[in-house]
Amino acid sequence: MRRFFVGIQVPESIGDRLLRLEQVLKPRVPVKRWYGVEQFHITTNFLGELEDAGFEQAVRALKVASSHPVFSLSLEGVGVFPNARVVWGGVGGETDKLALLQKDLGEAFRPLGAEKYAKPQFIPHITLARTGDLSGVDLSGVDLGRILEDSFWLVDSACMFESVLDPAGARYPVVHKVPLVNK
Structure with missing residues (x-):
């Protein structure tokens, strides 16, 4: 079985800014290993392992995204999730959308059992690295300079990604994409 999740692609121009942010951090x-441009994304819903029939059902359920309007996001701050051992870049802009x-x-994927992976609160972020103990890491005084200024981009699709584990680092190829409504 293969592992899948749904989310938002990060454009290469924003990925380049995130690489500069990693250098500051x-x-x-x-x-030991920071994410690269090809790994940056915003996860909205984790689907877990799916067989072929489950994958096809997920593709059909993803069509619910086509009723949502295009919206704008931006980079906003940095932080860590110590329990998950994740260093992240924050997301701002039209996060309500x-x-x-x-x-x-999440509702559309409920028949696939995706709610078992849902977090109590959705915190949009872009993972920059997964690592060991982050309990003593404080990023509150980091000078982000101009890295995050004017970092807006338009989100015009929702994507299904496959999570492919690899000794060189995880890969997240897009396996299906649904455009949002351009109102």
């Missing part, structure tokens, strides 16, 4: 965070998309997708 490297001296402060003990990480992103949250509504995430909620509607």
Whole structure:
């Protein structure tokens, strides 16, 4: 079986900014392997392992995204989830529209059992690295300079990604995409 999740692609121009952000964070965070541009995304819904029939059902359920309007997001801050051992870049902009998309997708994926993976609260973020102990890491004083200024981008589709584990690092190819409504 293959593992899947649904989310938002991050454009390469924003990925380049995230790479610069990683350079600023490297001296402060003990990480061996940082994510690259091809790995950056915003996860909205984790689907877990699916057989072929489940994959086809998920593709049909993803169509609910086509009723949602295009919206704008931006980079906003940095932080860590110590329990999950994740260093992240924050997401701002029209996060209310992103949250509504995430909620509607969650309902659409309920027949697949996706609610067992749902978090109590949706916190949009872009994972920069997964690492060991982050309990002593404080990023509150990090000078982000101009990295996050004017970092808006339009979200015009929701994507289903496959999570492919690889010794060189996880890969997340897009296996299906549904356009949002351009109102």
